[in-house]
Amino acid sequence: MKFQVANNQIAATFTVKKTTESAKLDQVKxxxxxSILTDHVLSDQDINVDLPQVLFGTETRIxxxxxxxxxxQAYxxxxxxxxxxxxxxxxYTPVQKIMLN
Incomplete structure (x- = not known):
C-alpha cells in the first residue's frame, strides 16, 4: 500500500486480498x-473506490x-x-502519516 500527494490530489495504490471464498466487496474507502484517529466515523474526508475497479489480489490505483x-496542513x-x-x-489498514508540503 502506497500513498502519494501532489497538486492537491492523493494517489493510493493498494491490493485487496480475499480471506473468505464467499466474500463479496460491499465498500472500499x-x-x-x-487526526491519527481516523475511521468510518472519524474522518475529515472519505473517498469511495469504485468496486468494479477493485479485483482481489490485483493492485488498484486511484x-x-x-x-x-x-x-x-503540513500532513x-x-x-x-x-x-x-x-x-x-x-x-482497516494501519494509519499512515502523509506529508502535504
Missing part, C-alpha cells in the same frame, strides 16, 4: 483526517482531489477500509 479542509493521516457484504465492520 480511503479515510483521510487531520487518484482523487483532496478536500479544502486540508489547506494549510494528514490516511488509511483504507474494506467492508464485505458478509461483515458488519470495516477491516
Amino acid at each position: 480511503l479515510f483521510l483526517s487531520k 487518484t482523487r482531489q483532496l478536500s479544502d479542509k486540508f489547506k494549510g 494528514i493521516f490516511v488509511r483504507i477500509g474494506v467492508k464485505s457484504s458478509s461483515a458488519g465492520e470495516y477491516i
Whole structure:
C-alpha cells in the first residue's frame, strides 16, 4: 500500500486480498483526517473506490482531489477500509502519516 500527494490530489495504490471464498466487496474507502484517529466515523474526508475497479489480489490505483479542509496542513493521516457484504465492520489498514508540503 502506497500513498502519494501532489497538486492537491492523493494517489493510493493498494491490493485487496480475499480471506473468505464467499466474500463479496460491499465498500472500499480511503479515510483521510487531520487526526491519527481516523475511521468510518472519524474522518475529515472519505473517498469511495469504485468496486468494479477493485479485483482481489490485483493492485488498484486511484487518484482523487483532496478536500479544502486540508489547506494549510503540513500532513494528514490516511488509511483504507474494506467492508464485505458478509461483515458488519470495516477491516482497516494501519494509519499512515502523509506529508502535504
